[in-house]
Every structure is written in C-alpha cells, then in structure tokens.
Amino acid sequence: MKHRIVVLGAGYAGTYSAGNLARHLHPDDIEITVVNAEPDFVERLRLHQLAAGQDLKKRPLADIFAGTGVRLRLARVEAVDPERKTVALDDGELAYDTLLFTLGSTVAGHGVPGVAEHAFHVTDRAAALRLRDLGRRRGRRQAAAVPHPGAVRRLDTGRAQAERGQTAARRRLRRAARRRGQRLSRNDRRGR
Numbered sequence: 001m002k003h004r005i006v007v008l009g010a011g012y013a014g015t016y017s018a019g020n021l022a023r024h025l026h027p028d029d030i031e032i033t034v035v036n037a038e039p040d041f042v043e044r045l046r047l048h049q050l051a052a053g054q055d056l057k058k059r060p061l062a063d064i065f066a067g068t069g070v071r072l073r074l075a076r077v078e079a080v081d082p083e084r085k086t087v088a089l090d091d092g093e094l095a096y097d098t099l100l101f102t103l104g105s106t107v108a109g110h111g112v113p114g115v116a117e118h119a120f121h122v123t124d125r126a127a128a129l130r131l132r133d134l135g136r137r138r139g140r141r142q143a144a145a146v147p148h149p150g151a152v153r154r155l156d157t158g159r160a161q162a163e164r165g166q167t168a169a170r171r172r173l174r175r176a177a178r179r180r181g182q183r184l185s186r187n188d189r190r191g192r
C-alpha cells in the first residue's frame with residue numbers, strides 16, 4: 001500500500017511542500033493529497049491590493065498541480081483525529097499516514113467586544129472582498145454627496161497646486177512684459 005501524505009491548506013507552505021515532495025518521492029511509493037477550501041491559490045501578500053480594488057490574476061490550483069501527480073481535494077477541514085489518523089472534511093473523511101498542517105493563520109479578536117462584528121482585515125480573500133465592498137459603498141455615497149461633479153476634479157494634489165502657481169507666475173510675467181512693451185518667449189506665453 002502506498003504511503004499517504006495529506007497536506008492541509010494550499011497556501012505558500014502547502015503548495016510548495018506538496019510540489020517538492022512530489023518531485024523527490026516516487027509515485028509508486030507515495031500518494032499526495034492536498035486539501036484546500038478554495039479552488040484558486042490565494043496570494044495573501046496581495047490581499048491589501050484586492051481590498052483596494054485591484055483585480056488579482058486567478059491561479060487555479062488544478063493548473064498549478066497539473067502533471068505533478070498531486071491530488072487536489074476542494075473541501076473545508078473541520079477537525080483532525082491524530083489517534084485514528086484521519087481528517088474530518090465538510091464532505092467526508094480522509095485517512096493519512098503523514099500529515100502536513102499548513103492551514104495558515106487568521107485574525108485573533110482576543111475577545112475584544114465589537115471586533116468580530118465591526119473590524120475589517122485582509123488575511124483571507126473573503127475578508128479582503130468585504131473591505132473592498134465597504135470602500136466602494138463609501139465611495140458611491142461620497143460621490144452622491146458632492147454638489148456637482150466638477151467639484152471632484154478640483155480636489156487639490158500637490159502637483160496641481162504647483163502647476164497653478166506656475167501659471168499665475170507666467171501671467172504676472174506677461175502683464176509686466178506687456179506694460180514694458182517687451183516680446184515674450186514661447187515658454188513664457190504657455191499656461192494661459
């Protein structure tokens with residue numbers, strides 16, 4: 001019978017370990033199964049970008065493990081029974097000989113009242129998407145509260161202020177030159 005290696009979680013640790021084991025061990029001797037709740041590899045390092053509204057490229061785990069011999073099981077891990085060497089999944093049970101527990105980490109509310117209901121974080125995809133939705137809802141409300149859309153364009157950036165300062169300086173220069181009857185260079189005529 002083959003030695004059954006079960007890897008819980010296909011994040012950085014689980015994906016790398018499963019791939020590495022598959023490369024170094026013979027498929028006649030071992031069977032590697034990776035269990036993950038989501039079908040795509042979640043790049044946790046980029047979840048703040050997702051929360052900020054960027055679309056992240058999807059990386060299906062099925063593509064990542066294609067041709068490696070690693071089996072992918074999409075399921076949620078609910079419990080581990082080390083005595084029986086089994087893992088309880090939301091769709092059944094899985095037996096193992098060797099277990100890699102690489103389910104990552106999550107937020108600890110430390111029992112602080114209100115954290116669970118009101119705090120936002122970006123440690124998993126669903127949480128990052130909740131934060132993105134909040135940002136979009138607030139953005140829509142703020143846009144609706146602006147008296148006329150032109151006002152939005154007048155929001156100052158440092159660069160906009162600097163450009164306005166330069167334009168005003170050129171205008172003063174032009175007026176002074178006209179008073180003296182001088183001709184202006186092309187550069188000085190710009191920014192009207």
Ligand SMILES: Cc1cc2nc3c(=O)[nH]c(=O)nc-3n(C[C@H](O)[C@H](O)[C@H](O)COP(=O)(O)OP(=O)(O)OC[C@H]3O[C@@H](n4cnc5c(N)ncnc54)[C@H](O)[C@@H]3O)c2cc1C
Pocket residue numbers: 008009010011012013014035036037038042044045046047048075076077078102103104105122123124
């Ligand atoms: C916004 C952000 C930025 C970061 N930036 C950096 C950085 O710049 N440098 C750095 O070194 N680290 C950074 N980190 C930390 C880094 O992301 C983690 O250390 C790393 O993801 C841990 O890898 P992991 O494989 O242990 O867990 P994870 O990457 O979290 O993978 C765990 C996997 O298990 C799955 N899973 C979890 N629970 C279950 C379950 N019950 N059933 C089935 N599947 C489950 C998850 O879906 C996931 O695929 C950052 C983290 C965040 C949130």
